[in-house]
Amino acid sequence: MMKFALTAPCLFGIESVLKKEIADLGYEILSVDDGRVVYAGDAAAIPRSNLHLRTAERVLLNVGSFEAKTFEELFEKTKALPWEDFIPKDGKFWVKKASSIKSKLFSPSDIQSVMKKAVVERLKKKHKTDWFPETGASYPIRVFIKKDQVSVGLDTSGEALHKRGYRTNTGIAPLRETLAAGIVLLSGWNKDRLFVDPFCGSGTLPIEAAMIAARMAPGLNREFLSETWTNLLERKAWMQAVDEANDLLDLEVQAQIQGFDKDYRMIRFARENAENADVANLIHFQERPVKELASSRKYGIIVTNPPYGERLEELQEVYGLYKELGKVCAQLDSWSVNVITSVEDFERHFGRQADKKRKLYNGMIKTTLYRYEGPKPPKGGQGYGHA
Numbered sequence: 001m002m003k004f005a006l007t008a009p010c011l012f013g014i015e016s017v018l019k020k021e022i023a024d025l026g027y028e029i030l031s032v033d034d035g036r037v038v039y040a041g042d043a044a045a046i047p048r049s050n051l052h053l054r055t056a057e058r059v060l061l062n063v064g065s066f067e068a069k070t071f072e073e074l075f076e077k078t079k080a081l082p083w084e085d086f087i088p089k090d091g092k093f094w095v096k097k098a099s100s101i102k103s104k105l106f107s108p109s110d111i112q113s114v115m116k117k118a119v120v121e122r123l124k125k126k127h128k129t130d131w132f133p134e135t136g137a138s139y140p141i142r143v144f145i146k147k148d149q150v151s152v153g154l155d156t157s158g159e160a161l162h163k164r165g166y167r168t169n170t171g172i173a174p175l176r177e178t179l180a181a182g183i184v185l186l187s188g189w190n191k192d193r194l195f196v197d198p199f200c201g202s203g204t205l206p207i208e209a210a211m212i213a214a215r216m217a218p219g220l221n222r223e224f225l226s227e228t229w230t231n232l233l234e235r236k237a238w239m240q241a242v243d244e245a246n247d248l249l250d251l252e253v254q255a256q257i258q259g260f261d262k263d264y265r266m267i268r269f270a271r272e273n274a275e276n277a278d279v280a281n282l283i284h285f286q287e288r289p290v291k292e293l294a295s296s297r298k299y300g301i302i303v304t305n306p307p308y309g310e311r312l313e314e315l316q317e318v319y320g321l322y323k324e325l326g327k328v329c330a331q332l333d334s335w336s337v338n339v340i341t342s343v344e345d346f347e348r349h350f351g352r353q354a355d356k357k358r359k360l361y362n363g364m365i366k367t368t369l370y371r372y373e374g375p376k377p378p379k380g381g382q383g384y385g386h387a
Helices: 015-024 045-052 071-079 108-126 177-187 204-213 235-248 264-276 312-331 346-350
Strands: 003-009 028-033 036-042 060-067 092-101 138-146 149-155 195-197 257-261 283-287 301-304 336-341 356-362 365-372
Touching: 003 045, 015 028, 015 036, 015 177, 036 045, 045 235, 060 071, 071 108, 071 149, 092 108, 108 138, 177 204, 177 301, 177 336, 177 356, 177 365, 195 204, 204 257, 204 264, 204 283, 204 301, 257 264, 264 283, 312 336, 312 346, 336 346, 346 365
Parallel strands: 092 138, 195 257, 195 301, 257 283, 301 336
Antiparallel strands: 003 036, 003 060, 028 036, 060 149, 138 149, 336 365, 356 365
């Protein structure tokens, strides 16, 4: 079967999690760079990656890479790529996005224009035509240039993979679904341990945790652009990938996942989103302020995205919430705690230095994941039950 090189872009700080996800699917890792993992796979890797990867933003089919410092080089080397192997005569193609870091070529619009012309020239010659009807499937091209090294790929996903389709209602600045999944995976949580989010908002963290517990492929309830690429992918490959995902799914799994918020509207949104995601039976949502969080369970885990305070007048309230969270967690001294926030002096207000810290980006917001690691529960231990 034909082998492809694929690139999975991700949010900065999540690369190691995505690398493990790809390796767990059985694919060879070729390279890891800031915000992207490159790997090798057959045609079946395209549907399997789109369906299963929780922390990838999209899946790109690599067309080629080269060095370019001038627009003439960019044109000629783009033209030299084997576009006819990927785009059929009736295919609709355009340079969807170009980004450049520390490179001589930096204008996205100029890069897009030059590369589109180069692809047209190549396909005119190879398909022996001067006109393209563009009535067939869509093949958006994405370009990434770093230190004059150009990477060119076709977007197999279409809409970004964080758009799972379940989130119809949100609060202010919710976590991107891919980041939420990455934080849950980084936390070390497993389905046998009580999971609590005391600032659950519209429910993204508990929902992603429930999907992980149920082994639900995050792309199971949406469509992907490359489903129409019949020149590269047989329909059977998609059907087999969906069958595999359904075989793994276990909605009867025993898991205890809880989400609390002081805002009843957010709890209503969270319940609706969990219903949309088909995991409502795995999560208990309740209106409850953080200061009322208590539990007799010894080995729970808190994973949460509390308010950050975007305006100066909001920060005092946010500091108070962090202090309340710190007091609650001091009582739950054998629990593990994972908090993501953009507030740089979080530890001072929480009252304790973190065991581990990791820089992450919530969209364009620079944040830190603060991790406090409690003792590991014994096998078959006491992590299960209500807070």
